[in-house]
Amino acid sequence: MNIEYSFKKRPTVDQVIELYDNAGLPRPTNDKERMQQMFENSNLIVTAWDNxxxxxxxxxxxxxxxxxxxxxxxxxxxxxxxxxxxxxxRLTKEKVSDQSMVLLLSVPTAMEYYPRIGFKKQESSFIIDREK
Structure with a gap:
């Protein structure tokens, strides 16, 4: 398998929506404008492509x-x-360097995945949930 990783190659919002739905990632994929804004307002995106x-x-x-x-x-x-x-x-962490931590909120189905790849579970987070 020859996967190409890129910091520069940007997917269309339709490609992102299709990927998220395929992967089962719970995001507002029925709201194309919101999904577009999510990507436009992010400052570090790494993509993986098979052709x-x-x-x-x-x-x-x-x-x-x-x-x-x-x-x-x-x-x-x-x-x-x-x-x-x-x-x-790994590419995300390399790009932000050793000065920066990488943190995330996991979907329930991935709780076992992240510790296997080097993340430490934290008990010190708080959240104000979104209303929409």
Whole structure:
């Protein structure tokens, strides 16, 4: 499998929506404008491509020197267990350097995945949930 990883190649909002739905990532994929804004307002995006097929995305918001919030990690179902998610996270961490932490909120189905790839579970987070 020859997967191309890119910081520059941007998917269309339709490609992102299709990937997220395929991967089972619970995001507002029925709201195309909101999904577009989510990507436009992110400042670190890594994509994974199998030729022209979008197979993975890591979408983050970062200040580059202290914190990087990994908002989305999605890998197409047929490509899971190929190391794509792990590589997207590694590339994200390399880009923000050792000065910055990478943190995320996990979907329930991925709670076992993140500790296996080097994340430490934290008990010190708080959230004000979105209303929509």
């Amino acid at each position: 022209e097929l979008l197979v993975g995305v890591s979408r983050s918001i970062t200040d580059w020197v202290w914190a990087c919030y990994l908002s989305d990690l999605a890998v197409r179902n047929d490509y899971k267990k190929e190391g794509i998610g792990r590589k997207l996270i």
